[in-house]
Amino acid sequence: xxxxxxxxxxxxxxxxxxxxxxxxxxxxxxxxxxxxxxxxxxxxxxxxxxxxxxxxxxxxxxxxxxxxxxxxxxxxxxxxxxxxxxxxxxxxxxxxxxxxxxxxxxxxxxxxxxxxxxxxxxxxxxxxxxxxxxxxxxxxxxxxxxxxxxxxxxxxxxxxxxxxxxxxxxxxxxxxxxxxxxxxxxxxxxxxxxxxxxxxxxxxxxxxxxxxxxxxxxxxxxxxxxxxxxxxxxxxxxxxxxxxxxxxxxxxxxxxxxxxxxxxxxxxxxxxxxxxxxxxxxxxxxxxxxxxxxxxxxxxxxxxxxxxxxxxx
Amino acid sequence: xxxxxxxxxxxxxxxxxxxxxxxxxxxxxxxxxxxxxxxxxxxxxxxxxxxxxxxxxxxxxxxxxxxxxxxxxxxxxxxxxxxxxxxxxxxxxxxxxxxxxxxxxxxxxxxxxxxxxxxxxxxxxxxxxxxxxxxxxxxxxxxxxxxxxxxxxxxxxxxxxxxxxxxxxxxxxxxxxxxxxxxxxxxxxxxxxxxxxxxxxxxxxxxxxxxxxxxxxxxxxxxxxxxxxxxxxxxxxxxxxxxxxxxxxxxxxxxxxxxxxxxxxxxxxxxxxxxxxxxxxxxxxxxxxxxxxxxxxxxxxxxxxxxxxxxxx
Numbered sequence: 001x002x003x004x005x006x007x008x009x010x011x012x013x014x015x016x017x018x019x020x021x022x023x024x025x026x027x028x029x030x031x032x033x034x035x036x037x038x039x040x041x042x043x044x045x046x047x048x049x050x051x052x053x054x055x056x057x058x059x060x061x062x063x064x065x066x067x068x069x070x071x072x073x074x075x076x077x078x079x080x081x082x083x084x085x086x087x088x089x090x091x092x093x094x095x096x097x098x099x100x101x102x103x104x105x106x107x108x109x110x111x112x113x114x115x116x117x118x119x120x121x122x123x124x125x126x127x128x129x130x131x132x133x134x135x136x137x138x139x140x141x142x143x144x145x146x147x148x149x150x151x152x153x154x155x156x157x158x159x160x161x162x163x164x165x166x167x168x169x170x171x172x173x174x175x176x177x178x179x180x181x182x183x184x185x186x187x188x189x190x191x192x193x194x195x196x197x198x199x200x201x202x203x204x205x206x207x208x209x210x211x212x213x214x215x216x217x218x219x220x221x222x223x224x225x226x227x228x229x230x231x232x233x234x235x236x237x238x239x240x241x242x243x244x245x246x247x248x249x250x251x252x253x254x255x256x257x258x259x260x261x262x263x264x265x266x267x268x269x270x271x272x273x274x275x276x277x278x279x280x281x282x283x284x285x286x287x288x289x290x291x292x293x294x295x296x297x298x299x300x301x302x303x304x305x306x307x308x309x310x311x312x313x
Numbered sequence: 314x315x316x317x318x319x320x321x322x323x324x325x326x327x328x329x330x331x332x333x334x335x336x337x338x339x340x341x342x343x344x345x346x347x348x349x350x351x352x353x354x355x356x357x358x359x360x361x362x363x364x365x366x367x368x369x370x371x372x373x374x375x376x377x378x379x380x381x382x383x384x385x386x387x388x389x390x391x392x393x394x395x396x397x398x399x400x401x402x403x404x405x406x407x408x409x410x411x412x413x414x415x416x417x418x419x420x421x422x423x424x425x426x427x428x429x430x431x432x433x434x435x436x437x438x439x440x441x442x443x444x445x446x447x448x449x450x451x452x453x454x455x456x457x458x459x460x461x462x463x464x465x466x467x468x469x470x471x472x473x474x475x476x477x478x479x480x481x482x483x484x485x486x487x488x489x490x491x492x493x494x495x496x497x498x499x500x501x502x503x504x505x506x507x508x509x510x511x512x513x514x515x516x517x518x519x520x521x522x523x524x525x526x527x528x529x530x531x532x533x534x535x536x537x538x539x540x541x542x543x544x545x546x547x548x549x550x551x552x553x554x555x556x557x558x559x560x561x562x563x564x565x566x567x568x569x570x571x572x573x574x575x576x577x578x579x580x581x582x583x584x585x586x587x588x589x590x591x592x593x594x595x596x597x598x599x600x601x602x603x604x605x606x607x608x609x610x611x612x613x614x615x616x617x618x619x620x621x622x623x624x625x626x
Contacts, residue, residue, distance in 0.1 A: 067592045075595040083595065123460040135558075139457055139464075146452070146560020147436040147599070153557040153591045160474050160485075161550045170553075170589050172473075237474045240483075244466040245448070245558060247459020276483050278466045279380045282388040282396065286460070 007055030008303030011064040013079035018050040021303035025115040038081035059310040061302030063107030070149035072101035098310035105134035111301030116292040121249035128255030133175040177234035180210030180257030198223035232265035236272025254291030262290035320368030321616030324377040326392030331363040334616035338428040351394035372623040374615030376420030383462035385414035411623035418447035424614030429605040434562035441568030446488035490547035493523030493570030511536035545578035549585025567604030575603035
């Protein structure tokens with residue numbers, strides 16, 4: 001049996017998942033807790049305890065929903081109701097092991113790149129569709145971090161400036177058009193504004209969310225299919241910019257909302273990219289593919305990233 | 314006196330500039346030719362001759378207006394009326410020296426990064442404003458190339474999908490709103506549609522181009538100033554996406570149109586970035602600065618890049 005090589009922790013807004021991981025990404029042990037929200041000390045304490053239990057003395061990787069910097073500080077984590085938490089520094093001091101802290105999409109991409117849908121390529125972009133739209137980038141075989149570690153916020157690429165309001169306070173970001181929440185919102189708007197038939201009319205208005213739209217679309221509901229294809233169109237608009245900027249070999253589409261919607265959304269987005277990317281006739285188009293790893297991706301990727309960072313010094 | 318360390322060639326749509334460059338970017342000799350358009354053999358022949366004359370046996374760097382790949386093939390050069398020209402392969406074979414071929418913005422960025430407005434930072438983005446809008450990226454101290462060497466086409470980030478037509482065939486790219494040509498076009502439209510006073514009304518309609526608008530704005534013409542600020546606004550929208558994606562420490566604004574317009578356009582764009590970038594309150598904003606090197610930047614950068622590539626094997 002493989003040995004535990006690193007510990008990976010994925011801190012979500014409600015659940016915290018810790019995985020003891022082998023050097024090839026095999027999951028050897030796991031724990032799941034409720035995330036201590038709004039309490040930075042409790043958060044650090046819980047992770048320290050898990051690390052001592054599951055991977056004492058081993059590199060520790062953490063993925064967290066929020067903005068993290070190069071030093072491993074969670075600068076801004078609205079879903080966790082904390083800010084400026086020096087997780088990396090505190091845990092390095094306490095545990096005396098290498099600690100890598102990155103945002104949740106970055107660690108998920110790392111797992112997909114090492115052992116999932118992005119393996120084998122040196123240039124891979126991940127876009128996640130969920131409540132929001134996240135992004136992360138492997139460029140030239142390395143994580144793209146940027147000056148402060150904040151690179152890869154691809155959900156906030158503008159696609160239609162001044163358009164639909166986005167959670168970030170701007171209008172017209174990709175997230176406002178292609179997230180799971182955007183799909184639900186758009187369906188509710190169109191059900192109010194339009195007359196056509198749809199199984200979604202049988203639901204309470206509040207129950208018409210991204211998941212309900214996707215399930216109806218997969219069940220053949222023409223209205224729901226149209227709403228989802230519209231989100232796929234906008235994803236394609238955003239990906240056109242992303243491909244023009246990064247020239248990836250592979251684009252991995254992940255996130256909770258994509259788990260079911262990928263078969264509808266991904267082909268639509270790919271079609272737009274193929275039509276619009278610059279020099280399309282003179283280049284190999286990237287493969288746009290769904291993520292392969294499920295809910296464990298973030299914690300596995302965090303562990304592998306911590307391991308690789310520890311090895312490369 | 315410094316010794317010639319490499320030769321840099323900047324191939325534009327009309328002029329070809331060759332510079333013999335020292336190891337710190339000093340220009341030691343220069344030649345200027347008319348670009349042989351539509352004739353790949355003549356183009357390769359002219360560069361080979363310049364290399365033998367100005368830098369025999371030395372690394373050769375080439376910057377060219379068009380899409381170039383990792384192998385040094387000019388895949389698509391509409392301004393030169395050629396395509397799929399294996400410049401790198403042919404010149405390596407002929408001259409038996411290291412040959413680096415990149416697009417014109419990439420080499421200009423390389424010069425700004427090494428000895429100009431981007432020096433000292435590991436994460437630098439360049440956006441050029443001219444007939445079109447170009448881009449190039451240094452990420453983590455390395456050129457961002459992408460899978461095929463086509464990364465950095467930042468002028469074709471969508472900012473208003475379905476909006477103004479772009480030279481690339483799409484609608485709503487950054488280039489369609491922020492290029493020098495876009496400024497001229499927008500001014501001509503508004504002069505037709507609106508009644509207000511402007512010194513630009515004294516010109517023939519065809520003479521109202523980006524340069525004329527900029528000169529009038531610098532002269533205090535309120536209408537021209539408004540048109541230019543509008544381009545600055547859109548540049549800011551595009552830069553917001555670019556900063557969200559790349560998290561650069563420095564954004565260098567270059568290109569012919571920016572030479573004069575930077576004092577108006579850059580502050581406006583910076584203001585938008587500061588308002589809109591994700592997590593603005595939790596990060597250091599990048600400095601948005603005009604390019605420092607003038608028309609020699611491309612050839613100097615091509616030479617330095619060829620030198621660095623030759624050194625790193």
